[in-house]
Amino acid sequence: MGDIVSGYILSHSFGGKEREIHVSNTLAIEGLPEYGAYLLRSMFTLPPLDHRLHINTFQVIHFAASYDEMYGLDKEWFKEFQKFLGTLSWWQATVFHSYTGMRIELKAKDHEVGVEAIPTKTWESKYYDSYHNLKEITESKLLC
Numbered sequence: 001m002g003d004i005v006s007g008y009i010l011s012h013s014f015g016g017k018e019r020e021i022h023v024s025n026t027l028a029i030e031g032l033p034e035y036g037a038y039l040l041r042s043m044f045t046l047p048p049l050d051h052r053l054h055i056n057t058f059q060v061i062h063f064a065a066s067y068d069e070m071y072g073l074d075k076e077w078f079k080e081f082q083k084f085l086g087t088l089s090w091w092q093a094t095v096f097h098s099y100t101g102m103r104i105e106l107k108a109k110d111h112e113v114g115v116e117a118i119p120t121k122t123w124e125s126k127y128y129d130s131y132h133n134l135k136e137i138t139e140s141k142l143l144c
Contacts, residue, residue: 004098021117046060
């Protein structure tokens, strides 16, 4: 049986640096492997910058994958995801795990991060045991 991990990563689309941010993030996605890892290039989608209907205030990187036997979000998956985030210019990311219903929200510590085409290096993570329940829980109760 497979399970789905999905979510989105947001970076700014204003301030005159949106093209540089888009190119930088596109190159980071293209740098992912085609196979053999938790995170693969084909999981991620960033619409073209000239699609203003889809990119207004934020550039949204969508991602999703189905994994066999992942009944909880794997710690190694999350480590790989965080390593990938360190290659992107972003300010907020959200991860959903469909089997458990859990959600992880990551936010850059510096509000101006994601406005420049430089990788975000520091952020805070909050863990929730449900898509809708806003009661924060500890990482140890969520990741397996």
